Amino acid sequence: MRCPWCDADDDRVVDSRPADSGSAIRRRRECASCARRFTTYERIEEVGLVVVKRGGVREPFDRDKVEAGIRKALAGRPVSNHQIDQMVDRIELRLRRKGPDVTSRQVGAEELAALQKVDEVAYVRFASVYKDFQGITDFERELGMLLEKKEPAKRRPK
Numbered sequence: 001m002r003c004p005w006c007d008a009d010d011d012r013v014v015d016s017r018p019a020d021s022g023s024a025i026r027r028r029r030e031c032a033s034c035a036r037r038f039t040t041y042e043r044i045e046e047v048g049l050v051v052v053k054r055g056g057v058r059e060p061f062d063r064d065k066v067e068a069g070i071r072k073a074l075a076g077r078p079v080s081n082h083q084i085d086q087m088v089d090r091i092e093l094r095l096r097r098k099g100p101d102v103t104s105r106q107v108g109a110e111e112l113a114a115l116q117k118v119d120e121v122a123y124v125r126f127a128s129v130y131k132d133f134q135g136i137t138d139f140e141r142e143l144g145m146l147l148e149k150k151e152p153a154k155r156r157p158k
């Protein structure tokens with residue numbers, strides 16, 4: 001590692017410890033040439049999430065696109081920007097767990113699931129667009145699931 005003080009490329013690590021709750025390693029280094037110290041952080045390179053579209057076209061996951069879709073579905077609905085941010089965060093997190101490659105279908109399914117929890121009107125709006133991409137069967141299944149959940153709870157036999 002090149003010394004930021006004297007530009008020499010000769011140092012030793014004098015201390016090494018976890019940082020950022022373990023997502024990074026912080027190293028204190030001492031330059032062998034000028035004896036001054038500096039710090040480096042080692043992190044895992046951000047893993048790119050790739051969306052595989054129908055037909056096999058691959059494109060980088062676009063968080064803004066997800067947010068735009070969610071916002072469109074929620075237009076005029078009583079949902080705050082903060083809630084929308086949280087939804088998009090959660091969608092991205094869940095997709096990253098499934099990554100590094102996810103299908104556009106998985107992206108849509110996560111968006112649907114997020115909307116379902118927050119606003120049923122937006123959910124149905126989104127589902128009606130989504131069906132164009134995924135076929136009527138999936139849409140009906142999704143809607144069926146929603147309707148099932150809305151049925152009054154049946155009394156459990158004792």
Ligand SMILES: [Zn+2]
Pocket residue numbers: 003004005006007008031032033034035036
């Ligand atoms: Zn130096």
